[in-house]
Every structure is written in structure tokens, then in C-alpha cells.
Amino acid sequence: MMKKMAIITSYFDGESYGLLGPQMAATVIQENTPYECIVIAVTHSDDKTVLKKALSGYFGREMPIVGFSSLSGREDLFLFAKALKAEGAVTILAGPQSDVDFSGETGWRDYPHRFRGLSECFSFALQGPAEQAIPVLEGIANGQWRNASGLLYTDDEGRIVKTPRQSWKNKFLRRVRWNNLYRVGRAGLENPTINSGQVLQHIGCPHAARAKLIEVDYPYHLDKKGDKKIRLKFRGCSFCDVSSDKGFYGALNSETVLSQIACLPEDSDGRKISFELINENALPGLPLLIRESSERGMSLTQINLTLRADWFLSNENYLREALHMARKLRMRIMLSSIGFESFDDRILRNLNKGLTVKTNIDAILLMRRLKNEFPLQWAYSNRDGANHGFIHPTPWDSPETDFNIQQVTASCRMHSDILPAHSVPLIIHHASGLADWIREIETSEKMLFERYVSVIGWWREALLGRY
Numbered sequence: 465m466m467k468k469m470a471i472i473t474s475y476f477d478g479e480s481y482g483l484l485g486p487q488m489a490a491t492v493i494q495e496n497t498p499y500e501c502i503v504i505a506v507t508h509s510d511d512k513t514v515l516k517k518a519l520s521g522y523f524g525r526e527m528p529i530v531g532f533s534s535l536s537g538r539e540d541l542f543l544f545a546k547a548l549k550a551e552g553a554v555t556i557l558a559g560p561q562s563d564v565d566f567s568g569e570t571g572w573r574d575y576p577h578r579f580r581g582l583s584e585c586f587s588f589a590l591q592g593p594a595e596q597a598i599p600v601l602e603g604i605a606n607g608q609w610r611n612a613s614g615l616l617y618t619d620d621e622g623r624i625v626k627t628p629r630q631s632w633k634n635k636f637l638r639r640v641r642w643n644n645l646y647r648v649g650r651a652g653l654e655n656p657t658i659n660s661g662q663v664l665q666h667i668g669c670p671h672a673a674r675a676k677l678i679e680v681d682y683p684y685h686l687d688k689k690g691d692k693k694i695r696l697k698f699r700g701c702s703f704c705d706v707s708s709d710k711g712f713y714g715a716l717n718s719e720t721v722l723s724q725i726a727c728l729p730e731d732s733d734g735r736k737i738s739f740e741l742i743n744e745n746a747l748p749g750l751p752l753l754i755r756e757s758s759e760r761g762m763s764l765t766q767i768n769l770t771l772r773a774d775w776f777l778s779n780e781n782y783l784r785e786a787l788h789m790a791r792k793l794r795m796r797i798m799l800s801s802i803g804f805e806s807f808d809d810r811i812l813r814n815l816n817k818g819l820t821v822k823t824n825i826d827a828i829l830l831m832r833r834l835k836n837e838f839p840l841q842w843a844y845s846n847r848d849g850a851n852h853g854f855i856h857p858t859p860w861d862s863p864e865t866d867f868n869i870q871q872v873t874a875s876c877r878m879h880s881d882i883l884p885a886h887s888v889p890l891i892i893h894h895a896s897g898l899a900d901w902i903r904e905i906e907t908s909e910k911m912l913f914e915r916y917v918s919v920i921g922w923w924r925e926a927l928l929g930r931y
């Protein structure tokens with residue numbers, strides 16, 4: 465009889481996407497250990513009592529081993545994990561940022577207002593590739609789990625011990641069982657239909673490969689003149705969790721990527737469901753990927769791209785080649801997200817975006833030109849479901865930046881096709897580059913900013929006072 469494991473992950477009501485990270489992890493576990501492993505996607509509105517009942521039904525007499533991944537900072541799920549652990553389940557925090565979220569913010573023992581981590585909610589954390597769970601699961605049975613790689617756990621003296629993590633291997637990134645995702649329904653666990661998936665081509669982001677020294681302004685509410693700066697070294701964009709979590713590992717080989725495409729479910733016409741290609745610089749390899757998929761008899765419907773504006777512009781020729789192929793193959797390419805982030809150069813510099821407002825505008829003009837040339841093959845607009853990154857408010861908003869942004873967005877008529885319905889405020893995760901910036905301000909100005917679980921408040925109301 466198979467042993468059992470479940471992975472709980474955060475989800476949004478009414479959605480129908482797959483979750484590559486947790487679903488790939490469940491696949492690796494199920495195919496390489498004696499454990500059956502499923503993923504349960506939990507929304508804010510799901511009733512935890514019903515979820516608990518579903519878990520008891522699933523585990524039966526087996527010891528519950530419950531992984532948690534991609535929780536999006538949700539406190540209700542941290543508390544749920546804590547309650548399960550108190551009842552004797554093994555709870556594992558895994559996926560992006562699991563190491564820093566388990567161990568807590570830099571210096572929290574000296575500064576009690578800082579985020580103290582989630583070590584009380586989880587039996588241990590597992591950071592990095594999913595295959596590290598193989599010896600852990602063997603070790604749970606014989607008590608030797610602490611020897612595995614990528615682990616964080618609390619020792620008898622209350623110290624957090626960390627074992628070195630393994631590197632990514634193509635071998636374990638080839639397969640995803642997309643039918644292992646469940647939602648909690650009235651009748652227990654239900655298998656939803658997934659309409660879009662993801663395919664991993666780059667681990668991390670090339671922009672995070674290079675460190676750069678940046679002078680970041682103080683928040684406007686603390687320095688209206690804009691004279692005070694903090695000098696810091698950033699790898700990648702200063703707000704980005706990908707750059708701090710994965711850095712840049714590189715590209716997966718094309719066999720691995722094609723094998724992932726082969727795993728995607730098919731629609732009623734026998735075509736692969738649409739997928740997001742995870743690669744910030746996907747254009748140079750896109751024509752080859754489409755050709756090879758087609759040569760292997762895989763019929764694609766839509767590839768969604770998430771690109772940087774500068775790499776989108778500099779690789780226009782590859783995109784045109786891919787669009788001509790798309791025309792022949794009757795498929796679509798959608799630019800589902802460009803991280804514009806801002807239309808003010810000072811804010812872009814503080815975010816270490818590595819590009820200017822001019823690059824963002826040129827990218828928008830190219831997106832629109834391509835729509836005229838390839839109306840059926842190319843999609844980019846918010847009306848098509850694209851969601852381009854626009855971070856607002858930020859700590860550096862001033863009457864001047866507001867004026868600049870309004871000028872640019874109005875003159876380029878961005879509301880019609882580019883701007884999302886709601887901008888996203890700047891979120892500073894405690895392990896991101898900007899977290900170092902706000903901690904520097906706290907120390908030099910003897911100030912305290914409030915923590916909202918794993919996120920640091922930067923706005924005026926989050927200022928708790930001076931010490």
C-alpha cells in the first residue's frame with residue numbers, strides 16, 4: 465500500500481491555472497518514493513474545517529505528511545500548518561523563499577519587531593529542488609531525515625540548522641503530472657479542469673546574474689528634497705523575490721523543455737493547453753522551440769510570454785520569425801506580462817530595473833505595431849488578458865513623479881490596452897534587496913517600520929516610531 469503526502473498551496477477563486485512548482489514537486493515525489501502525493505489548492509474562502517475533513521479522508525490511517533508551498537504570505541495557511549503540526553502531522557515548508565521564511569528576517573533576535581520566521585508552524589523547511597524530498601521521506605521512517613540536503617530545522621537548543629542544498633538537475637525537471645491538483649469541494653477533494661499551465665525554460669533571471677551598486681533614495685515622506693541616499697549592491701530588480709530566491713541558474717536543455725510541453729494536457733481538439741514559458745529572455749529560442757514541438761507532433765494553441773521590455777525590443781527579429789511560424793501553425797503568441805513597473809526614471813532607478821521610461825515606451829509601440837501586422841497570431845493587451853507590471857504606490861512617489869507618470873501614460877493612451885485595472889503597491893519581502901535598504905534606514909535614523917508577517921511596511925503609517 466502506498467504511503468501518502470499532500471502539498472497545500474494558495475489559490476484564487478474562479479481560477480483554472482495549474483501550479484508548476486508544487487505539481488512538479490508532487491510528481492517527483494510520487495515517481496521516486498513509495499508516497500502518493502497530491503496538491504491541494506486552497507483559496508481564502510475555503511472553509512478550513514472542510515479542508516481538515518478532506519485531509520483526514522485522504523490520509524486515513526497513514527501518518528499525515530503535509531507540504532506547504534507558494535503560500536503568498538497567507539497567515540491563515542501558516543496557522544493551519546501550525547494547528548496540523550500540534551496535532552501530530554509532519555508539516556514541511558517548501559518552494560520559493562521557504563528557507564528565509566522559515567528562519568526569519570536578518571537580525572530578528574536583536575530587533576523584536578522584525579519577522580521571526582515560521583519555524584513554530586512547520587516541522588522543518590526544505591529549500592531548492594524537489595528531489596531533495598526523496599531522502600527526507602525515507603528518513604522520516606527511520607529517523608535519519610536530518611541528513612538530507614536543503615533542510616532547515618530547529619535543534620534542541622532552539623537554533624536553526626541549515627544543510628547545504630543541491631543544485632537543479634534537468635533529470636528531475638522533465639515531468640509534471642498535471643492531474644494531481646485538487647480543490648476542496650462539498651463532496652471532498654475534487655479534480656478541477658486546468659486551462660493553462662507553465663513550462664520552465666530558465667531557472668531564475670539573467671538580470672539577477674550581475675551585481676550592481678545602486679544609490680537608492682530615501683522614501684519621499686522622510687526626505688522631500690531627495691538628498692539622502694543608501695548605497696547598496698543589488699542582483700536583479702531590488703523588489704524581486706525571484707532574484708533573491710533563485711538568482712540565475714541558467715537555461716534547461718531543450719529535451720527537458722520539450723518533455724515538459726509533452727506533459728501538458730490536451731484540449732478537446734487534441735491541442736496542448738496554453739502555457740506560460742518561464743524565461744524573461746525567451747525570444748532568441750522561441751522559433752526553435754515552436755519548430756521542434758511541431759516536428760514532434762505536438763500541436764500548440766498559445767504560448768504566453770513574460771519578458772523584460774529591453775530584451776523584447778532587442779529580439780524583435782526572433783519574434784517576427786516565431787509569429788510567421790504561428791501563422792502557419794494556427795497558434796497564438798501572447799505577451800502576457802512585461803514588467804514595466806514605472807514610467808518615471810527615478811523610480812525605475814530605485815527599483816534597479818536596468819532600463820528607462822524610453823525603453824518602456826518603445827516596447828509599447830512595438831507591441832502595438834505587431835498587432836497590426838499579426839492580428840490573429842499576436843496578443844498583448846489587457847483586453848486579451850495580459851497583465852503588465854505597474855508598481856504603484858512606491859516610497860518615492862512625489863508630486864513630480866506623479867506628474868511624470870500621468871504625462872507619459874496619458875500621451876501614450878496606456879489605459880486602453882496596457883495598464884492593469886489595479887496597480888500593485890510596492891511589496892518589500894523581508895529577504896528582497898529593498899529589505900536591506902529599509903533596514904539601513906531603520907538603523908541610521910533609529911526608526912522602526914512595522915512588519916506584516918513576512919512583508920516590511922515602508923509607508924508613513926507603518927512608521928512605529930524612533931528609538
Ligand code: B12
Pocket residue numbers: 471473474475481482483484485486488489531532533534535536537556558559560561590592593594595597662664668704705706710740742893
Ligand atoms: C509560473 C509562476 C506562477 C504560475 C504558477 C505558480 C506556481 N506556484 O507554480 C502562476 C501564474 C499561477 C503564478 C501565480 C502567482 N504567483 Co507566481 N510565479 C511563477 C514563476 C514565474 C515561476 C515559478 C515556477 O514555476 N518555477 C519553476 C518551479 C519548478 O520552481 P519552484 O516553484 O521553485 O518549484 C521547485 C522547488 O521549489 C520545489 N518545490 C516547490 N513546491 C514544493 C513543495 C514541496 C513539498 C517540495 C518538497 C518541493 C517543492 O520543487 C519544484 C521543482 O524542483 C515565479 C517566478 C520565477 N521566475 O521563479 C513566480 C512566483 C513563484 N510567483 C509569485 C507570486 C507572488 C505569485 C502570486 C501570488 C501572484 C499574484 N499576486 O497573483 C500568484 C500565487 C499563486 C500560487 N499559489 O503560486 C512569487 C512568489 C513569492 C513568494 N514569496 O512565494 C514569485 C517568486 C514571483 C515574484 N513575485 O517574485 N505564478
Ligand code: SF4
Pocket residue numbers: 668669670671672699700701704705706707744772803
Ligand atoms: S523583476 Fe523580472 S527582470 Fe527583474 S530580476 Fe525579477 S525576474 Fe528579472
